[in-house]
Structure formats: C-alpha cells, structure tokens
Amino acid sequence: MPSHIGATNMPYTVYIEYRIFPHMNISSESLFTALAHATRLRCLLLLLEHRELCVCELTHAIGAAQPSISRHLAQLREAELVSDRREGLWIHYWINPDLPKWVINVLKQTAKGVSQAAPFADDLAALAAMPNRPGTPRCA
Secondary structure: OOHHHHOOOOOHHHHHHHHHOOOOOOOHHHHHHHHOOHHHHHHHHHHHHHOEEEHHHHHHHHOOOHHHHHHHHHHHHHOOOEEEEEEOOEEEEEEOOOOOHHHHHHHHHHHHHHOOOOOHHHHHHHHHOOOOOEOEOOOO
C-alpha cells in the first residue's frame, strides 16, 4: 500500500471509494429552494430532458435574458445540482451525475407531472425549433 494512503488512517478500499466516488449530501431544503424559482426549475427540466445544453440554448428556450439565465445556473451549480464545462465562448451545463437517486427521482416525477403544461411544454418546443444550435458553425 502506498505510504500516502496509510497516512489517512483509512483502509485502502475505503480511501479509494472516498476519493473517487464522493457522496453528495444535498438537503431537501437545498433542493426545494433551488426548485422554488421558475427559471431554475425550467432550466433543470430542460437539462433533464436534453442531458447537456449551452447557455444560449437555455436562453432561447426560456426566453429570458442571458445574464438572468447565467445567474440562475450559477445558483444551481453552487447547490451542486448541475455541472458545467467551457467550450470556447460557450458554457454547457448538465445535471450533476453524482446527485442522490432521490433527487433524480424528484426531478423525473416533476418533469412527468408538468411536461404537457405551460411554460414547460413551450420551452421544449422553442428549443426544438431553435436555429443554429451548438454543434453548428454559429450559436444563436
């Protein structure tokens, strides 16, 4: 066993699990606070449906100003509900894959319950109709 691992006073297998597979401890209060704002909820449900979206796609779908969408995404990132990556000028977001199963279940049930209602159905339609989505030469 490498000496730096023994210094943790943890068995080797526990150390590996702890370092590679961190466990999220999101509280129900944090989740529902994040879901309480319509823009954050709409972003999360779009991300749940599309896996990864650029800020420009979320802006187009929801019809809000880019600074507003970015501010809400930053709050979701701080709550560890979403992750992001930068690609040139664009920032792409996705649902944090390390979320506890109960959080994913809440998001899926919420999406199922509102999928045909406005504004959620409208967001999906607007995104589907968006020209110049990322992956094409220019983003809208």
